Amino acid sequence: MNQHLREQQLIDYQFKLADAANMNVAQAHLDECEECRQRLQKLVRKFASLDLLRDEVEVSESLLSKTVENAVQDRGMGILPMCRRAILALQVVVFHGRDARGTHGQDARATSQTPSQTDPGRVIWLYRLPALGAVAAAVIAGVGLLLVSTSRQDNRIMPTVAPSLPAQSTASAPVREEAYAFRKDQSMSSVTAGVGKAEPTAPSKSSSPKMSLTDAQPDATRSPAGRVGLAPPEPMSAPRASVKAEGPVRSVPVRAYPETPYGVTTNAIDAATRMAQAPEIAEQPPFAPASAIELVVLPRRENVQLTIYNGADLTLVRERRNLTLKQGWNWLQFMWANTLIDPTSLSLEPLEHKDAVQVQQLVFPPRLRERDPKRDESRLGAQLGRWLIHSEIGGQVPFELTYFTSGLAWRAFYMSTLSQDERTMHLEGYVRIDNGSGEDYEDAQTRLVVGRVHLLDQIAALAKRQHPYGSPVSSGMYGATGGMQEGKTTLDFSKSGLDVSLVLHDVEQKPKGVHKEGLSEYFLYTIEGTETIPDQWGKRLLSFKAADIPVASLCRYDEERWGTETIRFLSFANDKEHKLGETPLPDGTVRVYGRTDEQGRLSYVGAMAVKYIPVGEKVELNLGPARLVEVKPVLMDYRTENYTFDPNGGVSGWDEVRTWKIEIANTCPLAVDMEVTRGFETSYWTLKPPANEVSYEKYDITHARFRLTVEPRSKRVFEYTAITHHGARQEVASNAK
Amino acid sequence: MEGLDESLVAAHLRGDPAAFRELVRRYGDGVLGYLFRMTGSRDQAEDLFQETFKRVHEKARTFRGGSFKSWLFTIATRVTIDTARRRKRATMLSLNGETDCDDDPSPLETIVAQDAADPVDEAVKEEQKEQVRRAIESLPVGQRATLVLAYYQQLSYQQVAEALGCSVGSVKTQMSRALAKLAQRLPDSVDVTQ
Numbered sequence: 001m002n003q004h005l006r007e008q009q010l011i012d013y014q015f016k017l018a019d020a021a022n023m024n025v026a027q028a029h030l031d032e033c034e035e036c037r038q039r040l041q042k043l044v045r046k047f048a049s050l051d052l053l054r055d056e057v058e059v060s061e062s063l064l065s066k067t068v069e070n071a072v073q074d075r076g077m078g079i080l081p082m083c084r085r086a087i088l089a090l091q092v093v094v095f096h097g098r099d100a101r102g103t104h105g106q107d108a109r110a111t112s113q114t115p116s117q118t119d120p121g122r123v124i125w126l127y128r129l130p131a132l133g134a135v136a137a138a139v140i141a142g143v144g145l146l147l148v149s150t151s152r153q154d155n156r157i158m159p160t161v162a163p164s165l166p167a168q169s170t171a172s173a174p175v176r177e178e179a180y181a182f183r184k185d186q187s188m189s190s191v192t193a194g195v196g197k198a199e200p201t202a203p204s205k206s207s208s209p210k211m212s213l214t215d216a217q218p219d220a221t222r223s224p225a226g227r228v229g230l231a232p233p234e235p236m237s238a239p240r241a242s243v244k245a246e247g248p249v250r251s252v253p254v255r256a257y258p259e260t261p262y263g264v265t266t267n268a269i270d271a272a273t274r275m276a277q278a279p280e281i282a283e284q285p286p287f288a289p290a291s292a293i294e295l296v297v298l299p300r301r302e303n304v305q306l307t308i309y310n311g312a313d314l315t316l317v318r319e320r321r322n323l324t325l326k327q328g329w330n331w332l333q334f335m336w337a338n339t340l341i342d343p344t345s346l347s348l349e350p351l352e353h354k355d356a357v358q359v360q361q362l363v364f365p366p367r368l369r370e371r372d373p374k375r376d377e378s379r380l381g382a383q384l385g386r387w388l389i390h391s392e393i394g395g396q397v398p399f400e401l402t403y404f405t406s407g408l409a410w411r412a413f414y415m416s417t418l419s420q421d422e423r424t425m426h427l428e429g430y431v432r433i434d435n436g437s438g439e440d441y442e443d444a445q446t447r448l449v450v451g452r453v454h455l456l457d458q459i460a461a462l463a464k465r466q467h468p469y470g471s472p473v474s475s476g477m478y479g480a481t482g483g484m485q486e487g488k489t490t491l492d493f494s495k496s497g498l499d500v501s502l503v504l505h506d507v508e509q510k511p512k513g514v515h516k517e518g519l520s521e522y523f524l525y526t527i528e529g530t531e532t533i534p535d536q537w538g539k540r541l542l543s544f545k546a547a548d549i550p551v552a553s554l555c556r557y558d559e560e561r562w563g564t565e566t567i568r569f570l571s572f573a574n575d576k577e578h579k580l581g582e583t584p585l586p587d588g589t590v591r592v593y594g595r596t597d598e599q600g601r602l603s604y605v606g607a608m609a610v611k612y613i614p615v616g617e618k619v620e621l622n623l624g625p626a627r628l629v630e631v632k633p634v635l636m637d638y639r640t641e642n643y644t645f646d647p648n649g650g651v652s653g654w655d656e657v658r659t660w661k662i663e664i665a666n667t668c669p670l671a672v673d674m675e676v677t678r679g680f681e682t683s684y685w686t687l688k689p690p691a692n693e694v695s696y697e698k699y700d701i702t703h704a705r706f707r708l709t710v711e712p713r714s715k716r717v718f719e720y721t722a723i724t725h726h727g728a729r730q731e732v733a734s735n736a737k
Numbered sequence: 738m739e740g741l742d743e744s745l746v747a748a749h750l751r752g753d754p755a756a757f758r759e760l761v762r763r764y765g766d767g768v769l770g771y772l773f774r775m776t777g778s779r780d781q782a783e784d785l786f787q788e789t790f791k792r793v794h795e796k797a798r799t800f801r802g803g804s805f806k807s808w809l810f811t812i813a814t815r816v817t818i819d820t821a822r823r824r825k826r827a828t829m830l831s832l833n834g835e836t837d838c839d840d841d842p843s844p845l846e847t848i849v850a851q852d853a854a855d856p857v858d859e860a861v862k863e864e865q866k867e868q869v870r871r872a873i874e875s876l877p878v879g880q881r882a883t884l885v886l887a888y889y890q891q892l893s894y895q896q897v898a899e900a901l902g903c904s905v906g907s908v909k910t911q912m913s914r915a916l917a918k919l920a921q922r923l924p925d926s927v928d929v930t931q
Contacts, residue, residue, distance in 0.1 A: 007917070007920060008913065008917055011913060011916045011917055011920060012913055015912065015913075015916060017909045017912055017913045017916075042925075043920060045925075046920060046923050046924070046925060047916070047919070047920075047923065049865060049868075049869050049923050049924050050869060050873075050888060050889075050919070050923070052862070052865055052866045052869050053774065053866060053869055053870060053873070053889070054889060057766060057769050057770035057773045057774075057779075057782075058766055058769070059761075059762075059765035059766055059769050059786070063765075063769075063783055063786065063787075064758075064761055064762065064765055066787065067761055067765075067786060067787045067790045067791075068754075068757060068758050068761055068790075070787050070791060071757065071787075071790050071791045071793070071794035071795075072754065072757070072794065335741070335744075336741070337741035337744065338741065382741045382744045534891065
């Protein structure tokens with residue numbers, strides 16, 4: 001064996017820091033060296049302590065708000081330092097000029113100053129030259145005003161600057177133009193009111209009461225765009241330009257929490273007909289906003305539940321979020337990108353105040369476009385869905401958001417360890433959950449469904465469409481896929497009884513259990529507590545464990561199925577007798593290891609994929625060829641007899657008699673139960689049974705099956721004679737039976 | 738996630754205040770965790786957190802697409818290093834400079850405050866956490882940043898290289914050295930449960 005791996009090599013191997021060649025060398029060594037494997041395990045355990053510091057830092061709401069506020073305000077406040085720098089720069093210019101003149105002998109007083117007098121002397125000198133001082137002061141004031149003006153524009157009238165930027169998305173471009181047009185169309189006073197002020201209610205004041213509803217609607221979308229800026233975010237729920245809005249506007253406080261890869265935001269728009277002191281809810285819903293401006297960021301999801309199907313690429317996600325609604329009409333925006341959410345499946349339901357809160361409609365604005373830095377062209381970006389919610393109350397309301405997503409999958413697999421005598425086995429069942437959905441699911445209650453789901457469309461295809469209701473087949477990057485087809489997913493969860501409480505269990509220190517329960521034609525596994533499954537991660541959980549399961553080991557020989565190899569099978573049943581039978585066993589791979597000695601060393605025996613195993617069903621595991629058991633059939637005799645003739649003297653029937661000797665050599669240290677299947681290629685056959693305690697049965701119309709036990713490291717031979725009947729002899733043989 | 742990030746940055750550049758807030762929300766935990774592990778002080782990490790996002794706010798125009806996460810952590814790293822340098826200078830000049838840990842409760846105080854179900858277990862766990870924290874803090878800044886980004890923030894080595902402005906090879910070397918040191922300093926056996 002090669003020299004043992006150094007600790008550094010083990011670290012590099014474990015964390016994939018070595019190059020490919022060294023990885024291969026390390027892998028090859030580890031395959032052979034138990035000691036290095038143990039050292040590696042020890043290292044892995046040691047590095048596991050790093051996980052103690054994982055996930056313990058969370059941004060508080062106050063910190064988040066403070067951070068946003070500071071960032072926004074500092075930008076506005078940045079004028080003063082800039083002015084200061086400008087003044088200093090001017091001073092340097094002035095003084096440098098003075099020094100230069102002094103150097104050329106134009107100012108004897110200045111040149112006569114000692115270096116220690118220079119700084120105060122400069123200031124004094126500035127005041128002693130009133131004309132120059134006045135010019136400098138004028139320049140400073142001018143620059144200062146310019147900076148203030150630029151800063152205001154930069155801070156509050158971003159759209160006027162924005163056209164010089166490269167186009168970011170299809171959604172943004174029109175908004176920018178409209179915003180610019182809006183500014184041009186409005187009077188200076190209204191622009192000042194709507195743009196110059198940081199107060200959110202300004203636009204409502206600037207709206208024209210003369211506008212008709214029809215006219216007002218586009219402007220309602222323009223108005224906020226026109227005042228997009230870096231104003232403090234608290235009043236983001238301010239109303240848009242409205243037709244008759246005259247009074248104060250209700251504002252929804254901003255709540256900010258760490259969020260998921262997609263954002264959930266509300267666009268709080270005041271009803272157009274809201275009155276000043278006695279707010280009444282407008283009967284007409286506001287027009288769907290064209291841009292995601294004035295969005296109130298909502299709290300993170302309170303909890304999330306995943307129901308993952310293994311029969312289809314399908315996961316039901318149920319989230320609970322507390323939304324802050326205002327009385328009247330509310331727009332709620334749901335935005336996602338690079339995830340595999342089926343837009344047609346989005347559903348939102350209030351969990352409380354159901355009489356007072358109604359979800360009216362869901363609209364799908366066009367997908368955003370964004371620049372692809374690799375191709376230097378635009379591409380489809382985030383997708384949007386916006387709900388219109390009518391609320392008779394203001395305040396926080398818990399909602400449940402449900403949707404289907406793709407990319408999450410789970411599968412079962414089993415580890416089996418055979419006892420030394422191969423009469424019992426230890427079986428451990430695991431479930432592995434893989435998240436390729438593009439979304440991190442934190443603290444998700446996870447439920448796994450065993451059973452087949454009939455889907456007309458694949459969720460992944462639905463998720464990638466340009467339009468939520470377009471055909472998943474014809475969707476392309478730029479392909480227009482209109483139409484308003486309904487979603488075709490045929491699963492009805494309201495009927496399947498999946499509505500269980502979203503109780504989050506405390507994280508326990510012991511290994512998590514997996515609860516199983518029957519559910520119509522499905523079977524539901526619920527994993528204890530919650531799981532965090534980041535995107536592109538997999539997680540393995542123990543599902544069950546059973547010891548001393550009685551098993552039957554059997555070797556089979558059947559030339560027609562497996563050629564000349566003997567195949568080894570392990571069989572047991574999913575029932576109480578075999579210490580199982582509590583739940584069906586989902587599809588999965590079973591890996592079988594054999595215990596080779598008292599120390600518990602294992603050897604790999606074989607693996608196979610098993611189908612769904614219902615309770616009470618027998619399981620037979622094909623472990624592959626049994627190398628230590630050899631079966632050799634030898635034809636010992638062949639003859640024909642019992643000829644019959646037709647009236648013309650021709651042969652009309654005959655029997656063929658074959659005598660076979662079957663030699664079975666068992667070189668393994670355990671006795672082997674054998675099953676040898678022999679075929680006769682005709683259904684007209686009779687058999688002279690073997691003499692030496694070998695039983696046989698007619699397996700099917702053309703096959704017979706012999707059973708016997710072969711002792712360890714021994715040979716066993718038996719002979720049988722098969723008579724097949726042909727032609728007219730077939731009838732004779734049939735009548736004889 | 739890059740598509741949504743770019744959309745949010747674009748919206749922020751267009752002046753949408755909600756977009757910036759959304760960016761802070763999306764990456765807040767990660768950045769704060771990174772800064773906390775880099776500094777070892779929650780208060781200092783929160784200061785740096787604000788400074789980081791202030792710079793993100795100011796410099797969003799310089800974001801050229803690609804991985805926003807890498808870009809964000811580049812800024813967070815620079816803020817951390819800049820602050821560390823300033824603090825180093827300040828410490829040298831100050832005669833009564835405060836230590837980073839002055840405001841942090843001791844592990845024991847934390848345990849008492851937490852009203853733990855099993856105080857003994859919690860105490861052991863806190864001690865182990867402290868040991869891990871000390872081991873990480875003992876690493877040089879470059880190695881610490883590499884380790885935290887790659888291990889805790891789960892950035893790929895390529896993304897770490899982008900965030901730290903170096904090659905993937907350098908990242909692997911730093912990571913390898915960091916882990917070798919940690920192997921000597923981490924507790925031998927820890928019961929880490931999910």
